[in-house]
Amino acid sequence: MSAAAIGTMVFVLTVVWGGATIALIAAWRLERRQARTEGQRRDGPQD
Amino acid sequence: MGKTERFSSRWGLLFASLGMAVGAGNIWRFPRVASQHGGGAFMIAWLVALFAWSIPLLIVEFWWGRSTRRGPVGAFVSMAGPGWAWAGGFVAICCTAIMFYYAVVSGWCLYYLGRSVFMGLEGAAVQSTWDAFVGSGWTVVCLAAALAIAVLVVLFGVRRGIERVSKVLVPCLFVLLLAAAVRAVMLPGAEKGLERLFQPNFHLLLEHKVWIEAFSQSAWSTGAGWGLLLVYSGYARRGEEVVVNSFITGLGNNAASLLAAIAIVPTVFALLPPDQASQVAAAGNEGLAFIWMPRLFLCDRNPGGAFLLIVFFASLALAALSSLIAMVEMGVRSLVDLGMARRTAVAVVALAGFTLGLPSALWMEVFKNQDWVWGLGLLVSGFLFAMGAARHGLGKMRREHNAEARGPGLGIWFELCVRALIPVAFLVMLVWWFWQAISWNPESWIDPRATTGLSTCLLQWGLVLVGLGFANRWLRKRSEKSGGPQ
Numbered sequence: 463m464s465a466a467a468i469g470t471m472v473f474v475l476t477v478v479w480g481g482a483t484i485a486l487i488a489a490w491r492l493e494r495r496q497a498r499t500e501g502q503r504r505d506g507p508q509d
Numbered sequence: 510m511g512k513t514e515r516f517s518s519r520w521g522l523l524f525a526s527l528g529m530a531v532g533a534g535n536i537w538r539f540p541r542v543a544s545q546h547g548g549g550a551f552m553i554a555w556l557v558a559l560f561a562w563s564i565p566l567l568i569v570e571f572w573w574g575r576s577t578r579r580g581p582v583g584a585f586v587s588m589a590g591p592g593w594a595w596a597g598g599f600v601a602i603c604c605t606a607i608m609f610y611y612a613v614v615s616g617w618c619l620y621y622l623g624r625s626v627f628m629g630l631e632g633a634a635v636q637s638t639w640d641a642f643v644g645s646g647w648t649v650v651c652l653a654a655a656l657a658i659a660v661l662v663v664l665f666g667v668r669r670g671i672e673r674v675s676k677v678l679v680p681c682l683f684v685l686l687l688a689a690a691v692r693a694v695m696l697p698g699a700e701k702g703l704e705r706l707f708q709p710n711f712h713l714l715l716e717h718k719v720w721i722e723a724f725s726q727s728a729w730s731t732g733a734g735w736g737l738l739l740v741y742s743g744y745a746r747r748g749e750e751v752v753v754n755s756f757i758t759g760l761g762n763n764a765a766s767l768l769a770a771i772a773i774v775p776t777v778f779a780l781l782p783p784d785q786a787s788q789v790a791a792a793g794n795e796g797l798a799f800i801w802m803p804r805l806f807l808c809d810r811n812p813g814g815a816f817l818l819i820v821f822f823a824s825l826a827l828a829a830l831s832s833l834i835a836m837v838e839m840g841v842r843s844l845v846d847l848g849m850a851r852r853t854a855v856a857v858v859a860l861a862g863f864t865l866g867l868p869s870a871l872w873m874e875v876f877k878n879q880d881w882v883w884g885l886g887l888l889v890s891g892f893l894f895a896m897g898a899a900r901h902g903l904g905k906m907r908r909e910h911n912a913e914a915r916g917p918g919l920g921i922w923f924e925l926c927v928r929a930l931i932p933v934a935f936l937v938m939l940v941w942w943f944w945q946a947i948s949w950n951p952e953s954w955i956d957p958r959a960t961t962g963l964s965t966c967l968l969q970w971g972l973v974l975v976g977l978g979f980a981n982r983w984l985r986k987r988s989e990k991s992g993g994p995q
Binding site: 463464466467468469470471474475477479481488489492493496 | 519520523549556700704706708750754763764915916
């Protein structure tokens with residue numbers, strides 16, 4: 463397999479799988495933030 | 510199902526969206542088309558198509574579904590205006606027409622999965638097995654089985670049916686594809702297939718055919734413009750994020766396509782001489798999946814091939830079923846929007862799916878005709894979404910989204926894609942595919958009975974569009990009267 467083909471494969475896999483992984487991490491962080499916000503709203507003011 | 514039903518979590522919605530997007534086309538079409546049209550050059554064009562066509566349309570669908578909580582007709586009326594009910598009707602009919610023959614494909618996958626598990630297939634007899642199966646009574650039984658599974662899932666509702674099943678089907682599908690891909694690259698000679706798949710013949714990027722094939726594949730494969738994500742996002746929780754979810758759906762779909770390609774193309778090139786390997790790509794979707802892959806998996810040089818064949822058909826069946834479930838839900842949602850009770854709508858879709866799927870199950874020419882007509886119709890659906898979004902106001906949509914978004918905002922790139930790139934890409938693809946229809950049938954393209962002619966396409970679309978034009982006011986009134994789940 464030529465170096466150029468390996469380079470193309472690495473590039474395509476990085477964009478697709480890397481992009482999907484970054485998007486999944488972003489989704490997970492948003493979900494956590496939303497859960498925290500909802501938790502604070504349920505608990506009400508702490509003082 | 511109650512009116513207030515929603516997906517229980519973001520992950521439920523994401524798994525369902527991925528199940529919707531990843532279908533048989535990812536497994537039996539993408540590897541074939543990518544290796545036929547330039548490998549690495551095709552991959553680059555396919556990535557451009559993902560970001561220029563598919564993801565912007567997925568964002569439009571997600572936004573519309575979450576905002577309106579309606580099916581296609583109600584969403585078009587709410588977002589584009591009362592004169593656009595016909596456009597929503599076209600999207601719904603196009604997708605439902607695909608469901609009729611896609612249920613047949615799902616049945617084929619189930620049959621081959623069952624046969625490879627319980628009876629085994631003989632490598633030397635796969636052609637005769639296919640010839641005896643297709644068009645036989647078994648295709649009807651399998652059509653009924655596939656539809657029954659999808660209808661049952663939809664009958665259980667969003668949370669207990671679609672969400673629960675997607676959370677099992679989609680991870681299983683990815684694990685099976687990954688296992689098949691790892692096994693394929695370990696075969697001696699697999700690097701020839703990888704070379705074919707990723708060869709950097711970038712001069713091919715100057716050829717229009719590579720771009721058109723890449724955009725067509727992306728449009729058909731990601732589910733963008735089908736209206737399915739619109740329906741699913743109608744059940745999203747309040748405040749569900751639009752951009753991130755749309756990116757995960759598009760990228761996740763392409764990730765599955767890549768795994769399938771890495772599982773299939775190296776296997777073909779490792780087990781066949783190069784000239785014969787090229788014939789496999791030319792054998793068509795059914796030829797690749799039901800004739801060549803069993804033949805290759807079951808040959809003497811592929812130890813453990815019988816088990817791998819089961820893995821292959823299981824992934825094909827899971828991919829097909831998860832998409833079929835979304836299509837059945839689309840039909841049901843559209844009828845519910847017109848005022849029908851959900852259970853009645855499920856029964857109507859099941860009956861229509863079986864009755865109108867029968868001709869495709871029994872006659873391959875009908876199957877090919879419907880695949881041609883409504884596959885191209887999906888490009889029209891995508892274009893209608895882009896036009897509807899432009900009518901609603903892309904700047905307005907961006908401002909509304911960015912004002913409330915907790916995640917990434919929508920940039921000017923989105924507006925540029927929806928306003929300019931998608932309409933231009935649609936026109937180029939449509940003209941090219943029409944030109945193909947004329948070149949395939951130089952003497953009969955005008956004959957509406959020609960399977961993949963130009964006239965049959967224009968006639969069927971024309972009948973639907975004229976009917977919808979007359980019914981526009983009725984559709985709008987029914988849709989407004991029934992409202993959506995709040």
